Amino acid sequence: MALPKSMRILGAVTIFIFCYMLLQIYKAPADLQAPSKESASKLQQWDHDPQLDPSGEPPEPLRRVEGDNYEPNNPNSARINATILSLVRNSEIDDLLKSMRDLERTWNHKFNYPWTFFNDEPFTDEFKKRTRAATKAEVRYELVPKEHWAIPSWINMDLFRESVSLLEEQEVQYMSKVSYHQMCRWNSGMFSEHPALANTQYYWRVEPNVHFFCDIDYDVFRWMQDHNKTYGFNINIHDSPESVATLWPETQKFMEDHKDYIHPNNARQWLEDSEKRPENFKKANGYSTCHFWSNFEIGDLSFWRSKKYRDYFDHLDRAGGFFYERWGDAPVHSVALGLFEDKSKIHWFRDIGYQHIPFFNCPNNPKCSGCVTGRFTDGEQWLNREDCRPLWFKYVGMD
Template sequence: MRDLERTWNSKFNYPWTFLNDVPFTEEFKRKTKAATKAEVRYELVPKEHWEVPAWINMDLFQESAQVLKEQDVQYAEKISYHQMCRWNSGMFYKHPALQNYRYYWRVEPHVHFFCDVDYDVFRYMHDNNKTYGFTVNIYDSPQSIATLWPETLKFLASDDHARYLHPNNAMDWLTDSKRREEHNLLANGYSTCHFWSNFEIGDMNFWRSKQYEEFFQHLDRSGGFFYERWGDAPVHSIALGLFEDKSKIHW
């Protein structure tokens, strides 16, 4: 927070919204308010957005988590991590506190900002018709998302869903098998390359769209957020790569 205030937000004073599944401490509130001149809000994640869905079999979750742990998949046994990935994939932009906002800059703990930014990034997004901004692409653990791409193809198999594919999509990037062939094989056709979502600036109208909501609901019902360890980064990346004009994705 200090980094971002120093390098950027002290010039623009955009409000900060902190979200958590439990109440913030008074110490946290005092220290974060002291770090900015902008408005600061503290919000609770609605219980129904955070809790494990009723259709998830917890015995199967425990068995799956053990298998993933044996494959050195990080955080596989931490139910809260799965909940967080699901929430970041399909819930955060539905929070009542964000309903009057269109653009967001996601700020994660332990992320640092080194360079001065002297322009209004949200105005840039709006004026240049950009949907999503990122800083780096990285490869995910293919064991953590083994069925994510097959489930995506199931979604696209419907004529109603196939029409959501944008003519200028990034399918070649999503299915690249040359750079890391083993990743593509283990992830059943997905390159595993994704936008690192610990830094992302986005237009929530994309996440609120009909095509993304239907895509998320399909993935959610499959159980992969819990039986595997699907992260919000590959989910966001696949959706953007398929349903958005790639010229609207900004690096």
């Protein structure tokens, strides 16, 4: 039975349209076709989803072990002037050893960089014995000077107690722990002034009970030096806005008097983004609360010793926010780096798998084991919104 004329016409039109579309696809210019590998990589980079980004090693040169060039007792070692450092209590020995064993297994057993431990009390013999047994590298034990740890004379303790009461009502963690405030202040501005580090240039900060998941077979410190990097981070998150409510206003006061300190290639947009977490931006008075989570940081001490940073830290210290609020070293370091340093000198170590509860950096890399690729948190799903890396990639890119 013949099809009706109307259906034959409809079928012919459908076939014509299909053939026409095929022709246009084949004739399409290159920029409308599937992207090249390079273009696809760029598209992925700016997708603002760090979980999708496959991790690889940083660009060459990569200094690796060759023969005995990194043996612990080699007087002509390829090691540079750097140390792994940790501010740690005697009571944290078990958790510290977890961190040491992970970093030694994944990296330092090859390169044998010294460990430097700081404490506001003398280390016990047990602490020294057990930490020395965890590494072939040199281990140093240093006491924090009392003047570095003491509450500054200009802090009004009555005002501090009132602030504690107020911010505890706002659920600001650790607000009542004086030692936590002292630790934040020391990590912000005093650690780089310790006499034991006077001749040290680079450091890798490691805290108790953190984990490292990936085999790293190049000298991280020499990579920083070879590529003229100031700071390396791993996790980048939002802070509690209640804990830093006056940090940005005080920073703005400082900038008004030191306009020449602002680097022309800064990351200020990352610090002032108001779209992702508008509630944070409002409560923190113009600060996005994005910061590098400084329980992992690899840095050049020259920056923290520079006049611009010393002046900035002194300004903040006199303002009292380390005690009247809960300014942490993470936002203080991050704001300073975002304003005063060339953002191209700040590097995301995406190839270093890392965990500090509750957050992960777990690369898509066959050299990693023990973590789930792309996983950001082991807590509730709402914690994923704390990830500030997409904003860093948006304004700075993926170094």
